[in-house]
Amino acid sequence: VHTYRYGCREEEAVTRRLGRALVLGNSYYRGTFDTYNDPAKFGLFYHAALIMRRGDVREADQWVKVRLKNHTAYKPTSTASALPALMSGLIYEHKVSMLLDDMPDQGTKCIDAGDAGEDKAVLVSDTGELVRDLNQSIGTIDTPMTKAAYGFIGGKDIRLDGMAIKAETDFGTIAFSSLTPDPIDRSKNLLLTAVGRAQNTDFRAEPREDSGFKVVDSGKPPILVEAIEAEIRFKTDRRNLRVISIDDEGFITGTVKAWTDGDDFVIAIGQEFAQIYYLIQAQ
Incomplete structure (x- = not known):
């Protein structure tokens, strides 16, 4: 995980809490979360790297x-x-x-x-791979190698090319990438990431009159991550896939419920062995 921060003065890193004096988007919460410990950021770095460096999105x-x-x-x-x-x-x-x-x-x-x-309610990239629906507060990425849905995805029937996502959790990101040169429907090794709200243990905040919030207690470790409950269904040529959940140290925590339905492979996440990361691998 990258541990860079917003600033480069050594005395601040030593004597002050990281990002405490920084304002981003009228928010002071960077003293609590920075890139190195914000699951909503580092949790999606793998997919971001594949999108940008492998060129999954044109x-x-x-x-x-x-x-x-x-x-x-x-x-x-x-x-x-x-x-x-x-x-x-x-x-x-x-x-x-x-x-x-x-x-x-x-x-x-x-x-x-x-x-x-x-002024448009639905924004679509000229390649057709990126869509942002402002009315529904959701966005999608739809390519052969990486697919994702983000925003207030709960209760919505999200359909991509060869994939359907039904989330119970109201807010979050569900991202899906092939970890081989093959596209998702033929890959024998895939990464599924599901991440949403996160906060420190005992974190407390109060609303401010000018909107936003004021941090009363930044809390302490561990960071509590909301489990994303969802069913992901995707087309695949493979019939020998299994799904395992991976913890923050890279260890397997359990086998996740999954089954085959015709040409679809279906995964149910967020109940047993809930994590941010899941690997779908051919046995």
Whole structure:
């Protein structure tokens, strides 16, 4: 697990709690969770590495440049500070960059900043592999090598190509990747990760008047991770798969309930031997 933190001054690392003075997104909770101990981050590093380094998710087909007109003027017609809102939808669909005055237009498409803020309820990448449904507060990744569903997935019938996910737990991420060169439907070794809410033992927080919360007690180890209850069904050519749960030290904790239903292999997680990680392997 990577143990980097937001800052590089040694005296802070020695004399202060990690991230205590840092504000990210108007939140002070980084003194409690940092990358090295936040299951929602490190729990998904394996899938993120496969997505980015193995190329499980393709780069966008289109490269959109957003033109900032007269950005050096005393009163510019469009400003960089407005870009996050303007591009909130574009970044899920295409590669996006800014185009300033006198810069060459090298993208596949160029639009003015004022035209970049189209309001859409469902965002789909131009490759079709990434979908974010803002109305349902869920997102999906759907490729031959990696599939995932995240957000408020509980009670929803999520269908991907060759896979169906039905979660009982209301919030979380369920990610599924082949650990071999073969796609999921032919792989003999797969990783299933299910992670959602997590907090320290005895952690306490109070709501703030300006929204958000104030940490009253950051708690202590161990970190308590909510078990994700779900049924995952996927197409596979293999009939000799078994599912084992893996603990935080990499040891097997038990065999998880799974069965074959026609061409589907079905896994029920979150009840017996619940963990973040599960391996599906051919025997």
